[in-house]
Amino acid sequence: MKILKFALPALSFIMAVAACSKDDSNTSTAITVQNISGKYVVKGLVYTVAGISFNLYDSFPACEKDNYVLLNTDKTLNYVDDGEVCVPSSADNGTWDVRNDSIIFTSQFESAKVQSYDGKTLVLTGNPESEPSVVATTTLEKQ
Known part of the structure; x- marks a missing residue:
């Protein structure tokens, strides 16, 4: 009986904590402006x-690896040269939009097909305009 006296409050506490824990299953992975919007850092470029x-990512200078991209809900884009600033700065602005399974960029950016998006990691593929025989795969991580 003494064990139940201590076990029941402990079990109740564990159940209460579990009930209040954040549910990650609500993260929407639909390819929409609202879901994709956010701050991203580049984690890979092949x-x-x-x-x-x-x-190519492994050969980026340190001043490039600390930069981030803001995909704003108003469809504007800011590439921020953060931390160690590159010379010349790689900061840029533009616009972006979602069309079907692709993200359309302006400015120095181009169109890219969404290969996968799990609510945190966004993987894009596309052909650089200057090199149409190249397939670029960029991995971005939402912050």
Whole structure:
């Protein structure tokens, strides 16, 4: 009986904490402006040419790795040269929009197909305008 006296309050406490915990299953992964909007950092950039992949992200200078992209709900875009500033600065602005399964960018950015989005990690693929035989895969992580 003594064990039940202590076990029941402990069990009640555990159930209360579990009931109040954040439910990540509500994160919407639909490809919409509202869901995609946010602050992102680049976590990967791979170019594939003739079936051979090159990891470009690992060769980024430190001043590029601390930058971030703001995809605002008003469809404006800010590429922020944060922390160690690159010379010349890589800061830029533009616009973006969602069309079907792609994100359309302006400014120095281009269109990119959404390969996957889980509410936190956004993987985009596209062909750089200057190199149409290249497939670029960019991995962004929502902050």
